[in-house]
Amino acid sequence: xxxxxxxxxxxKPIGELRDTLARLGYYMLAATASPQALHKAVxxxxxxxxxVDTESPSRDTLExxxxxxxxxxxxxxxxxxDANQQLIRDAVxxxxxxxxxxxxxxxxxAPILEVALARFAQESQLRERLAQAENELAERKLIDxxxxxxxxxxxxTEHAAYATMRKRAMNQGVKLAEVARQIVAAAxxxx
Amino acid sequence: MxxxxxxxxxxxxxxxxxxxxxxxxxxxxxAAPLVAAKLLxxxxxxxxTIELLKQxxxxxxRDKLLSGDLDAAHSLYGLVYGVxxxxxxxxxxxxVLMVLNRNGQAITVSxxxxxxxxxxxxxPAALATLGRKPxxxxxxxxxxxxxxxxxxxxxxxxxxxxxxxxxxxxxPQMVDALAQxxxxxxxxxxxxxxxxxxxxxxxTIAYSSEVWPDHPEKVLASRxxxxxxxxxxxxxxxxxxxxxxxxxxxxxxxVEISRRLAADEFVGVPAGLIAPRLIAAxxxxxxxxxxxxxxxxxxYPHPAEGVWFFAQYARWGMAEWRDDFARIASEVNQVELxxxxxxxxxxxxxxxxxxxxxxxxxxxxxxxxxxxxxxxSIRA
Numbered sequence: 001x002x003x004x005x006x007x008x009x010x011x012k013p014i015g016e017l018r019d020t021l022a023r024l025g026y027y028m029l030a031a032t033a034s035p036q037a038l039h040k041a042v043x044x045x046x047x048x049x050x051x052v053d054t055e056s057p058s059r060d061t062l063e064x065x066x067x068x069x070x071x072x073x074x075x076x077x078x079x080x081x082d083a084n085q086q087l088i089r090d091a092v093x094x095x096x097x098x099x100x101x102x103x104x105x106x107x108x109x110a111p112i113l114e115v116a117l118a119r120f121a122q123e124s125q126l127r128e129r130l131a132q133a134e135n136e137l138a139e140r141k142l143i144d145x146x147x148x149x150x151x152x153x154x155x156x157t158e159h160a161a162y163a164t165m166r167k168r169a170m171n172q173g174v175k176l177a178e179v180a181r182q183i184v185a186a187a188x189x190x191x
Numbered sequence: 192m193x194x195x196x197x198x199x200x201x202x203x204x205x206x207x208x209x210x211x212x213x214x215x216x217x218x219x220x221x222a223a224p225l226v227a228a229k230l231l232x233x234x235x236x237x238x239x240t241i242e243l244l245k246q247x248x249x250x251x252x253r254d255k256l257l258s259g260d261l262d263a264a265h266s267l268y269g270l271v272y273g274v275x276x277x278x279x280x281x282x283x284x285x286x287v288l289m290v291l292n293r294n295g296q297a298i299t300v301s302x303x304x305x306x307x308x309x310x311x312x313x314x315p316a317a318l319a320t321l322g323r324k325p326x327x328x329x330x331x332x333x334x335x336x337x338x339x340x341x342x343x344x345x346x347x348x349x350x351x352x353x354x355x356x357x358x359x360x361x362x363p364q365m366v367d368a369l370a371q372x373x374x375x376x377x378x379x380x381x382x383x384x385x386x387x388x389x390x391x392x393x394x395t396i397a398y399s400s401e402v403w404p405d406h407p408e409k410v411l412a413s414r415x416x417x418x419x420x421x422x423x424x425x426x427x428x429x430x431x432x433x434x435x436x437x438x439x440x441x442x443x444x445x446v447e448i449s450r451r452l453a454a455d456e457f458v459g460v461p462a463g464l465i466a467p468r469l470i471a472a473x474x475x476x477x478x479x480x481x482x483x484x485x486x487x488x489x490x491y492p493h494p495a496e497g498v499w500f501f502a503q504y505a506r507w508g509m510a511e512w513r514d515d516f517a518r519i520a521s522e523v524n525q526v527e528l529x530x531x532x533x534x535x536x537x538x539x540x541x542x543x544x545x546x547x548x549x550x551x552x553x554x555x556x557x558x559x560x561x562x563x564x565x566x567x568s569i570r571a
Contacts, residue, residue: 010247034364035359035360035361035364036358036360036364036368036373039358054251054254055247055251056247056248057247057248057361057363057364058248058361059247059248059249059250059251060248060249060250060330060331060359060361061358061359061360061361062250063249063250063279063331063332063359064331064332064357064358064359066279066280066332067273067278067279067332067333067509068332068352068357068509097250097254132242133211133242136211136240136242137240139240140235140240143232143235144235158236159236162232162235162236166231166232169230169231170230170231170444170447173450173451175230176230176231176232177232
């Protein structure tokens with residue numbers, strides 16, 4: 001029976017995987033929630049597969065075990081040479097990463113990853129990205145407008161206008177876009 | 192003076208292939224160039240907008256560079272070279288666009304070990320007082336901190352693969368682990384050494400500049416095909432980051448950026464713990480503070496420095512020795528792109544091959560052969 005270790009140290013519902021995988025017949029080891037507990041669990045429990053959220057702060061702990069224990073008499077945990085790389089890549093994109101014993105057959109891994117993937121819909125991530133890009137564009141236009149206003153009203157060069165705005169951003173502890181917003185707002189005030 | 196003839200493959204019009212870039216960083220003081228570039232929008236003058244994405248681990252930085260979720264990132268020098276060799280994961284051709292900083296990392300030990308060192312003078316004697324295998328933490332298996340720690344331990348007569356247990360713990364949790372007596376020492380970037388000392392749970396006993404004076408540390412990294420597909424964008428990004436690094440070459444600006452780095456969205460540590468070690472490390476000339484620019488000397492991506500990481504991976508059994516390490520490094524480090532970008536923003540180009548005397552007295556001048564690697568008495 002495959003021994004599966006879940007790392008549950010982010011607020012995503014990865015923990016819910018446990019019951020699903022147990023129902024599918026995998027042996028679920030006690031979940032760990034800290035990098036140090038993880039280190040011990042890998043050494044004492046010797047899991048075949050570790051499933052962890054892409055955003056887990058424990059990732060680098062697993063990297064160390066994967067790289068440095070290659071010659072030690074314990075399981076080598078790494079991106080398997082046999083595993084379907086596309087599956088792994090999809091998993092990374094969807095917010096889940098698996099570390100597995102080298103040589104573990106893809107067909108044994110696939111159902112585990114499929115269940116894990118289902119937990120991490122990508123849709124919300126895409127929406128967030130789009131909103132972010134639109135915001136960037138708006139800020140950029142605003143900064144450009146403020147810069148041109150300074151160049152006109154203060155007879156400044158483009159370089160000097162930027163420098164003035166940067167100085168104000170630093171002094172006030174705000175983003176450059178905020179300074180631009182102030183400049184534009186001040187100019188829009190009725191005389 | 193002859194200027195080098197560049198054979199640029201880029202669009203001669205200089206039109207940017209991409210204008211919005213997603214850059215990853217990890218919560219460390221030396222993320223300052225990215226934070227400055229974003230807050231002060233140094234990219235706008237070069238046609239770029241920058242989106243900063245804080246990453247919870249170096250593994251996340253690597254995976255997102257590989258998947259294309261990030262265009263470029265604040266990266267451990269060694270991480271790029273580890274991926275290039277396929278150590279611990281899929282091999283991918285990588286690029287070092289420029290060096291972002293030198294120095295600025297340190298080794299901090301528990302109070303108990305620090306006291307033992309005071310009493311017994313040598314590290315092996317001090318470690319023996321613990322009565323068990325010492326535990327040292329670093330940040331990533333192929334990263335810079337692993338390499339500084341291993342090199343330093345070996346220089347003190349301690350074998351990093353046999354005499355200690357090496358673990359990786361995320362930097363924000365290292366200080367807790369030290370406080371709970373679960374670690375004897377750690378090698379990490381600032382501000383975490385300063386935090387450990389401020390909380391009274393450890394003492395910084397070596398600065399990374401003592402291991403290798405002015406060593407390269409974080410780099411601006413991307414996949415190789417980011418450079419080949421978007422050469423004008425990559426050049427504009429280097430120009431942007433060079434301006435940010437130049438801006439940081441001023442103590443007043445470093446105090447200002449410390450206040451900004453303190454925010455939870457960046458480092459989440461009080462500015463009072465960030466600023467001091469951004470400005471000075473120690474009174475000793477060997478204890479050098481972090482450098483971000485120094486007239487561009489910091490930023491030139493010398494392939495010879497990259498070869499050092501390959502040589503150390505071979506030393507520690509993480510990679511087979513190869514005679515073509517120098518060639519691989521010259522393909523990773525984008526010297527031509529860097530020189531074009533530096534010229535465009537008036538940064539002087541320093542192509543002198545660096546040479547340094549490291550903590551064990553050995554000279555590193557970029558010429559690695561098998562004999563150099565075998566010259567280390569402590570190795571895998």
